[in-house]
Structures are given as C-alpha cells and as structure tokens.
Amino acid sequence: MIPIQPTPSVTGGCDFPARPSLSALRQDVLWSPLANPAVLLADDAPKFLPPSPSLAAPADVRSSPEGLHAIHRAGIVAQILLLSGRKTDRASAVILPLDDDLPDRVEAVLRLWQALSARPVTRDGRITPYQRRRIRLMMRAADGRANGATYRQIANALFGPERVAAVDRRAKRALTHFWCNKEG
Structure with a gap:
C-alpha cells in the first residue's frame, strides 16, 4: 500500500500537526x-x-x-x-x-x-495523579533549564523560596553534624 502524502502548504510555509506558535x-x-x-x-x-x-x-x-x-x-x-x-x-x-x-x-x-451516555466517566488509569504531577514538575524544570535558569531558581519556582530555604537549613545542619562527629 502506498502511503498518502499530506498536501503541501501553498503559501510556502511548513505544515505541522500543531501550530508551533501556540502552547x-x-x-x-x-x-x-x-x-x-x-x-x-x-x-x-x-x-x-x-x-x-x-x-x-x-x-x-x-x-x-x-x-x-x-x-x-x-x-x-x-x-x-x-x-x-x-x-x-x-x-x-x-x-x-x-x-x-x-x-x-x-x-x-x-x-x-x-x-x-451521560454517565460518570472513569479517569484514565494509564498514569496516576502522582505521576502526572511529577511529569508536570519535570517538564517545568526542563523548560527552566532550557531557558537558562539555575537549579536554585528552578527549585524556588517549583516549590517556593520558603521550602527551598528549609531544605538548605536541614542540609547545613546535617553537614555540620557529620563533620563535628567525624572521627579522625
């Protein structure tokens, strides 16, 4: 069977399955x-x-x-x-x-x-709500990196500055505890 080729655009542009100018x-x-x-x-x-x-x-x-x-x-x-x-x-x-x-x-x-049939529609079970949220966050992070954002800027945008600062404080406490209790 010969595949059907899409009709090319007569205006000289490219034919896309989606409009690149739109999100x-x-x-x-x-x-x-x-x-x-x-x-x-x-x-x-x-x-x-x-x-x-x-x-x-x-x-x-x-x-x-x-x-x-x-x-x-x-x-x-x-x-x-x-x-x-x-x-x-x-x-x-x-x-x-x-x-x-x-x-x-x-x-x-x-x-x-x-x-x-106007019945309650079951949700798409191929991906869990948790996975959907993680994918959304990963896409936002990848978009931020592609636009030159630092890891800290991405973390602040995704989780908020308060949560990032709290993680920083916990990490500093853990490192201080590690170095103070290190034998040698």
Whole structure:
C-alpha cells in the first residue's frame, strides 16, 4: 500500500500537526494511535448492526495520512481517527487492534461510551495523579533549564523560596553534624 502524502502548504510555509506558535496547552495536539492508544480508530459501522451514534459529528477535524482526526468533546476530550478519511452521518464502529495496547484502547472506548451516555466517566488509569504531577514538575524544570535558569531558581519556582530555604537549613545542619562527629 502506498502511503498518502499530506498536501503541501501553498503559501510556502511548513505544515505541522500543531501550530508551533501556540502552547500545547492552548491547542489540541493530534497523536498517532501508535503513540497514544487512547486515540480511537473509527469507521462506518456495518449496516446490519442496530443504529448507533455517529462519531464524525465534531466540527474540529484535520486530515492526515492515517485518516481524518476528529476531536470529540462529549464530557471528555477524545481524539478519534476516522479511517474512512471523511465525515459521515452514518453510525460509527470502533476498531480495536488485537495488540499489546488493547487494554488501554478498551478503557478509552469505555470512557467515550460513558461520556456519550451521560454517565460518570472513569479517569484514565494509564498514569496516576502522582505521576502526572511529577511529569508536570519535570517538564517545568526542563523548560527552566532550557531557558537558562539555575537549579536554585528552578527549585524556588517549583516549590517556593520558603521550602527551598528549609531544605538548605536541614542540609547545613546535617553537614555540620557529620563533620563535628567525624572521627579522625
């Protein structure tokens, strides 16, 4: 199968999956289903199945070589890859590849179904709240270092000057205790 190449920009600029001028917090970043198993693969449902809602309703869609990416906002934000490459009003079916990511894909489908059914949506269990907080802090620290901040400036920004000063005092006490009690 020959891969479909995206249509180049006619204005002479570069085509990016996200706008480089905007923060990732201010735009939807499109993921490949290979990188993020929460990206749902959808296509038209077979006609012999009972009626079900269409997932192609979102207006926010972007074309890609993989298909048509749609951002669905129904109680949660879900990224759906329409494999047909077109929006239709026909009923949709989700495709679940039988790979190592199947459990994560099933949970993503369940979260979307809960949102569409106006039920309480379970949280994404792939990452704990503690891990999410740590990742956020690590990203802020990396961003600070990339912009020339010192380790102390980063610590003050992340934890506050009072907490950093308290750690400094404890470290000084521990070092003093170590050197005063050292035999020799």
